[in-house]
Amino acid sequence: MGHFLSITVNDKLYIKDPQSSDLGQKILKNSIILIDELGLDNFTFKKLADHIESTEASIYRYFENKQKLFLYLLNWYWEWLNFMLENNTINVSDPRKKLRIMLMVLIDSAKRNLDVEYIDEDILHRLVIVEGAKGYHTKFVDQQNNEGFFLAYKQVCASLSQTIMEIKPDFPYTRSVASMILEMTFSNIYFSDHLPKLTSIESGEDRQDELLKMMEFIVDKILG
Template structure:
């Protein structure tokens, strides 16, 4: 199978100079992923990155204003890659149920790397997103960065999933909330299984963990979509009121 010709367009507000356009920029991206995976975001610095790539801190600052923007750049890369994979893997599938099942598989497992982009290991990047991802938007400046479009790929990813949910059940009242919950739940339970096992029912030592997470997501998703066909909000309110009396 020939590698897929893929070009990811990342928000230019995230960089001073497009790292995809130069060999040094590509090394910065490649080694950032590997170094953050190795030592964690808190310990990651431009000084350490400069040592790894055999360059200077100043050269890295020519591409990125600070490590936070570099990190959000990597998150954007991941989200854009998820969108491409969902689109490619559902292209010739008519059933919305099957397309949603494929989408759930994509957000759990990123082992497939059949692309012409060799300087980013998406599987390692996925580990970073699972471990560190929420730090990209859980901070005081999130509203300002949102105005700059920093999180648009994440919104687009969740919109893809929400559209499939609505296609399956047009009357489901919370498609966007469910979509974002599924993405976060996938990452959280991968993390919990490996580090905080009492917060999940999955086995972090099991090689089948991604498959187990996908099965769990399917259980949640299709259980909710099926139950909402026979249960409306008025019924739920009546059930709550009866339980309170």
């Protein structure tokens, strides 16, 4: 079914739509793999070009630079996340149940029903967890925010925020709790893999269950 849905990304992020051509799709697919492998800092267009047996010049026809490409990938992920959140809660009227499902989607994006062959959502999810914060923690955030580069991310928060409001209409900090849920979920996955002292979640078999349990506990406490 997912085959019929396509993700639309802010067109200021690319020069030429990478989803529209073979080479473009190759760039997306392999940039995700390479950034995951090398880290964003060590990833270069040259390395990507060599990897896909193309040239730097060709890649520059799609993206201005690697930051834009990276923001493109982040936006693709956020748009996809928005779709997943929407899609999985469409017939759920109980807001508490809805929030629970949203937490599950955030944690376990593996339940995907959208397969775009040129994007590996699992690797992308990992990439977002590891490097995602770099997308908006930059000196140029204001300028990029003006260009709408964070709309999709803000939409994810808005959806969470909306659901919190449905649960507790008089809750005074919906937006901060929404962004906290997002960041806390991701960072606890990251911490459990790399900085275990910073999390109560152990990396292992039932990590996702543990994390869901914890996030539900925290959210329940906060929303009373």
